[in-house]
Amino acid sequence: MFGIGWAIALAEFILILKWLKMPWQVAIIDSSISVVSLLAFSLLIMNTLRFYTPKRERYINILTWCLFLMGIWLALNHWLLMLAAGHFDGYHQFLKSSMPVRGSFGLLILGCVSLISVVWFNSQEQKQAEQRKTDAEKLSKEAELFKLRQQLQPHFLFNSLNSINALISIKPDEARKMVQQLSDFLRGTMRREENQFIRFSEELEYLKLYLEIEKVRFGYRLKTEMDISEEATSWKIPSLLVQPLMENAIKFGLYGTTGEVTIMLRARVIDKHLVVAVMNPFDADMQMPEGTGFGLNSVKRRLYLLFARTDLVEINKEKNCFVVVIRVPAQEDLADTLIPTGTKVQSI
């Protein structure tokens, strides 16, 4: 579009000069020099406006600039034309008398170019701003939802309250104990920042609290086994990373089979990674019950955001055993660049 416009301007210029009885040679030289130098000035204006968009009340400045540039262009053009075509008969006189026309032509073109540039770059900028805004909104919404889910596990919460309700009349002491455990658990979820790093032993304490509540709910059906190496307990991990895995295993194990269920957790440090495996039994003919999988996805996403790696979560199904293995790199391997704005990485 841009190129075609300028080609047309050039052709017109030549034809006008020819019509004013200039010889072909002079018409072509004059037109080329005038139009090309004007093009150079236009590009200069466009480039300036690309990086500097004036406010509405400053539009008058642009007009002043156009006038100023037109003057320079006129002088430069005059000098170049005399250099290139001054030796032709009567050209000097023609050039002198045509200066006002050339001046207004230049001003018109430069004015148009700046007007179009301002409108175009303004709309571009607006589009970008809008895009940024929606992106930011999406991110914050995602973070918000994630946090909400972590705090509110309605099923867990209401069922626990129901168990307490039952215990109050038959075993008041246990009811009181469970109220305490549930409070500690909820406080723990609320207090922790999303990407805070804590010792694995701390996460385990929290996990035990959760498991004890679940054991009151499900009675003899739920059994757990833990096998954790000494080295693993001091490894730093993002808080609340393992709890969703456990929740998933319990849901999947207890709702996917009937009878007793043993959930196993094993943790070791291997190759500078904390390797945590959570195992639950399942019936091969069962599909994942509703709601499972979400916890796994959120763990996967968090590890990706933190370490910029997608190979840290592994899911294995063997016969009647479902195993989720996560690998947590050392805290030093954090990928700072990958963390979106709004999520802070804190270490204590």
Next chain:
Amino acid sequence: MKTIIIDDEPLARSIVREYLKKYPELEIAQECNDGFEGVKAIQQDQPDLVFLDIQMPKINGFEMLELLDQRPAVIFTTAFDEYAIKAFEAHAVDYLLKPFNQERFDRAIQKWKEHAVGYEKNTSELLETVSHSPAQSQRVVVKTGSKIKIIPSQDIYFLEAADDYVKVHTHEGNFLKNKTMNHFEKTLDPQQFVRSHRSYIVNVQQITRIDPYEKDNHIAILKSGGRVPVSRNGYARLRTVLGL
């Protein structure tokens, strides 16, 4: 009068038991841990009222009810299930939200005593509604003799109308389900299951080829070797889904 409590959490059963002490006329015949035990107990004791949890191991409360030929009056108990609660309200079926107190429990019993008749119809409508939920349209729960079988929908070869039942064909044989063809046509994923004939619904992923058969008709040959009739309309529907 007899009642049965079905819930996978022992303490959740104990609270119902406690509230029931006020009603000596209601005898607790059995307490069940899951839907499998529930089906057996209901068939055995023919209770007048059942307290039924929804989220339970392997099959949920709704799926359990579907397996029964004769449904008792039911009061559902649930902690949190927006989908189910909407369905309860739509079909005027009573439910107790955990945790609940004696007062709320008494009201539910009162309601049951007043409306004991007519419950059956409401429950059937409720089951029809909840069977459209995404989780339940991915599988079919059937009963063969005393055994309960969960069939993931991808394992179904095809469905065949058989009087008042639908015959579900799988690699493990055929199972009867007391539902209509229209029900399955509505609930199963329409991108995978196509009504190829008035009396047949076929799993398109099982089809190896479709041959012409007599005039105007076709027949679908399945990977398993099975043959499923395809009517003229059914052929058009198959073509749309397969993108031919």
